[in-house]
Amino acid sequence: MSEKKFKILDIFLFTIISTITECLNIWLFSQFGGYQIFTLSFVPVLGMIALFRWNAWGIVTPLVSSMAGILLRIGLGQNITADYWLIYGLSFLSLFLCLLWFRKKDKATILSDKGFFFGYYFTGYIALELTRGIIQTIASGSITAAMVHYFAYDLLNIVFNLAVFFIACKQETIVVDMHDYLVKLHSEPSSARMRKENNNYLALEQMANKNNEISDIALLDGGVPTEAELKNMSKLYGDMENKESFFRKENSFIKKQRCEDEKRKEKHDDSCK
Numbered sequence: 001m002s003e004k005k006f007k008i009l010d011i012f013l014f015t016i017i018s019t020i021t022e023c024l025n026i027w028l029f030s031q032f033g034g035y036q037i038f039t040l041s042f043v044p045v046l047g048m049i050a051l052f053r054w055n056a057w058g059i060v061t062p063l064v065s066s067m068a069g070i071l072l073r074i075g076l077g078q079n080i081t082a083d084y085w086l087i088y089g090l091s092f093l094s095l096f097l098c099l100l101w102f103r104k105k106d107k108a109t110i111l112s113d114k115g116f117f118f119g120y121y122f123t124g125y126i127a128l129e130l131t132r133g134i135i136q137t138i139a140s141g142s143i144t145a146a147m148v149h150y151f152a153y154d155l156l157n158i159v160f161n162l163a164v165f166f167i168a169c170k171q172e173t174i175v176v177d178m179h180d181y182l183v184k185l186h187s188e189p190s191s192a193r194m195r196k197e198n199n200n201y202l203a204l205e206q207m208a209n210k211n212n213e214i215s216d217i218a219l220l221d222g223g224v225p226t227e228a229e230l231k232n233m234s235k236l237y238g239d240m241e242n243k244e245s246f247f248r249k250e251n252s253f254i255k256k257q258r259c260e261d262e263k264r265k266e267k268h269d270d271s272c273k
Contacts, residue, residue, distance in 0.1 A: 023069060052176070083138075091128060098124045
C-alpha cells in the first residue's frame with residue numbers, strides 16, 4: 001500500500017472514531033433535557049493528534065466530526081443558527097496554529113519535551129476557544145456571555161482532552177509523524193526487528209550459564225526446551241548476532257576435549273602393544 005492510500009485510510013479511520021465519539025456524547029447529553037451548558041467532546045484533541053500525524057491533512061478529522069455533530073443536533077430537533085455552524089464547525093480551522101511548532105524542530109525531537117507537550121496542546125485549545133469567543137461576541141454583542149460560555153463551561157473539556165492527549169503521547173504509534181514512521185518501518189529489515197525483540201537473549205543465556213540456572217531462561221520462553229531445541233536456538237541467534245553464543249562455545253570446547261582424550265587414549269593403546 002502506498003503512503004497516499006495509507007494516509008487516506010488512516011485519516012478516514014481517525015475521522016470515523018472522532019465522529020462516533022462526538023455523536024455519542026451529543027446524544028447522551030441531550031437526554032438530560034433542559035438547557036444544556038456542558039457537552040463532553042474529544043474532537044479538539046483528536047484533531048490535534050491527526051494534525052501531528054499528517055500535518056495539514058489532519059484538519060479533515062475535526063471538521064468532518066464537528067459537522068456531523070451539528071447535523072445530529074438538527075436531527076434531535078435543536079435550534080441551530082448560522083453562527084452555530086461557525087462556532088462549532090469552522091472554528092476548528094484555528095487548530096492550524098499547532099503546525100507552527102513543527103517549523104524549526106522535527107517531531108521526534110520535540111515530542112519528549114514537556115514544554116512542547118503543553119505548548120502544542122494549549123496552542124490548539126486556546127486558539128479554538130478564542131475563535132469561538134470572538135464569533136460569539138460578534139453574534140451576541142456580549143463579551144461576558146462569550147467568556148463564561150466558552151471558558152467556564154468548557155473547562156472540563158480542556159481537562160479531559162489533556163488527559164487523552166497525555167495517554168496518547170505515551171503510546172509509540174499514536175502521536176507520531178506518520179511519514180517518518182512509515183519510512184522507518186519499511187526501511188528496517190525484518191531481521192533487525194527480530195534482533196531488537198531478542199537482543200537480550202545472549203546476555204540472559206550467559207548469565208544463566210554462569211550461575212548454572214539455565215532453567216530460568218527456559219521459564220522466560222514458556223517451558224523447558226530440549227537439547228536439540230537449545231542447539232537450534234543457539235545457532236539461530238548466533239547467526240543473527242553474527243557471533244557465537246556461550247552455548248556454542250561450550251559445545252566446541254567439549255568436542256575439542258573429547259578429540260584430545262581420544263587421541264591420548266589411542267597413543268596409550270599403541271604403547272601397550
